[in-house]
Amino acid sequence: MLAGVHLMFFEELLGNRSFTDVEIRKIYGSDETEDLNFPPAIVLKPNTPEEVSAILSYCHENQIPVTPAGARTGLSGGALSDHGGVLISMEKFDKIIEIDEKNHQVTVEPGVITQVLQNAVKEKGLFYPPDPASKGSCFIGGNVSENSGGPKAVKYGVTKDYVLNLEIVLPSGEIIWTGANVLKNATGYNLTQLIIGSEGTLAIITKIVLKLIPHPTHDMLMLVPFYDAQKACEAVAAIFQAGIIPSGLEFMERDALIYTQAFVGESSIEIAENHAAHLLIEVDGFDPDQLMTECEKIVGVLECFETDEILFADSEAQKNTLWSLRRKAGEAVKSQSMYKEEDTVVPRFYLPELLGHIKRIGTKYGFHSVCYGHAGDGNLHVNILKGNLSDEFWRDELPIAIRELFSEVARLGGTISGEHGIGLVQKPYLDIVFGETEMRLMREIKKVFDPHNILNPGKIF
């Protein structure tokens, strides 16, 4: 709980943009991570960097925990107020400040929905590629804080590859820009890249300058059914080895597609008894003939991997249906049961091996998993469904199984989060990939920015 004097300070500062009623606090106490809920003592909705600064410097002086939150679509609990205190929702920072067509840049506030940003720049013929599955609801500020990926990352890179400059507010209340609005920068330490992916533990982002690229004018999409999920994973690296970089290369296990079709009430995709997994493959560019050539090459590669008949999307509507099935897979699978989602990533050639470990460990410990993800990046989301498993197993045994899985991931040169972040729920596993020295460096960097540990305390570390 927060002392009355503090609540009064915030209420005076933000007036009707501060909220202490239990219902609102409860809503803001959850993100999309499992069934967790940690209501903050107060929800604040500042709308200027100066207001964020006033809140942070007050909390810094009074050692009050602050959780910054975007659209709360995160999957690692990064926006959960598990230490109570203040939750700062960035939803009022919802302006696209400037689309700079002359320089192919956009300056945007962190509370803009990623898809809204994408559509706005697309109207100018420009492209901001990184879009997580939640692009219709997530905020660009959250994407920066988690270094989000999404299906286009395989060709176009992740959020960190597009951020040129950030305006941030430090826990001390100081407002700074981390870099410059330029494509290359060798001027001092890269504070911009340090803030990206720091999950709201170092500073609060109030403005973002992003690089844009010309929007591709054409794309082609195919859905490929495999009789063997391992073979589908093997086909992934083979496509790259043929010299093709698809603009999307997604993997979906049989159950993921079945659950998702049921969830969205769609039945256009016929899933035969012997379909074990699908790859959704997109190529994009500026020249339809070249895309056709690439598709032919891909089909040539796939011939070695025992597929059923390939479905080529023949209309925008069908493309949208296929992408929507992939994007809704998370929601659909999770609607089945309580779940835990792991965000494994390995060098892409080891994907079949990773899938083998997931299933082997599932059999060993007795859990059912449904996998899908950005196979082209070697990034597989592993959804473990609680179903009929006991609470004891879920609490005591499962973490041991997950630790075993992550150890295999690390052994393959991979790591424990590709795009969801560590936040609250992956924290216990961080020692698998980082030793005491790396952890010490990170903790001390945290102290440099946030000496009183007020900003998202207990996240990552």
Place this chain on the structure above:
Amino acid sequence: MLAGVHLMFFEELLGNRSFTDVEIRKIYGSDETEDLNFPPAIVLKPNTPEEVSAILSYCHENQIPVTPAGARTGLSGGALSDHGGVLISMEKFDKIIEIDEKNHQVTVEPGVITQVLQNAVKEKGLFYPPDPASKGSCFIGGNVSENSGGPKAVKYGVTKDYVLNLEIVLPSGEIIWTGANVLKNATGYNLTQLIIGSEGTLAIITKIVLKLIPHPTHDMLMLVPFYDAQKACEAVAAIFQAGIIPSGLEFMERDALIYTQAFVGESSIEIAENHAAHLLIEVDGFDPDQLMTECEKIVGVLECFETDEILFADSEAQKNTLWSLRRKAGEAVKSQSMYKEEDTVVPRFYLPELLGHIKRIGTKYGFHSVCYGHAGDGNLHVNILKGNLSDEFWRDELPIAIRELFSEVARLGGTISGEHGIGLVQKPYLDIVFGETEMRLMREIKKVFDPHNILNPGKIF
């Protein structure tokens, strides 16, 4: 000077890979920065991370300055031992450890020459794009330390966009990996990106894992003479606005090309009296027809900017000649006189304005400058020639003029180094782009890694 006991320790550790003779120390006392020379007390050439660790932990305990050096091709004095002490030359770390064709990655030691690395991966059909003008002599480790760019950056990004993971030795002697060998990573703070561009002030890099991409199979190159240098700069942004991303877009002022042809004894390019500047424009890809279409589009754009006849390179030999002229421009211009080189970078649409400021300030203070650079990135190298200018002017007045120029760069949203780093010689100007808060953050990050300030002391800060 270094006490005899310290020298003995190092000589015992490295035997005939330690050097104290004055000639060798003098050679290792220079990089390519102006005419500066700061011989270290001893030159060491370790060849394992463990040896680097032993040197660093000894220096850490005994507070001995350590300057890490690559091929010493740097232009900001980052490898100069201006504090004396130990210079660690990484030249024995010269192995390409593994080209992982299955995952499109390479693991390499920092002392491998960038071009050697490029050629080795090209033999496997793979491409490592970032190559500074000095690619035939610079080390990949130096590229990482300075976040080097080069002509391909405009399409393919800079060094930071290819580094997946680094093995580093901390001043304490601890050896760690900063990340994982994966294409996306949301696991803790991005230590990898923090080390990139940190100019040897935080740690010494001993292994580098790089992402590779399929090597384009075709390219086309054209040299475009302009009657007006400003117009050449204006054409740069216009090319991107037409939706084209060239794989090279270089600017050369008239004098740069004249000096370079004279320097390399080449005369195949006819430079007419009224040619004020040239753009060298390359497109690359996998489909010659598409490249032809792109070239036609570029020519269409250029029609609005008053050019003389465009030279299309019609053979590999001619392409090599043109690129070699561009790559040798730095050496050629600098062979004219003592010089100072500034590495300005702005959002690319402001390039004409930047060039205007350079020339205006030159006229005001009375210096001659020759400009060339990676115009597609907004990155212009400004070479100020001493010629007949007095030593007093060079020492007292010129820094004021440079400060004025950098202030205009900052006003345009740019910064003071695009790819050369801050090192020793740009340090006095850092306050133009960073305030006290940003500087404090950087200094404290430095302390986290290097509490005794032994590693490249006096660089950046």
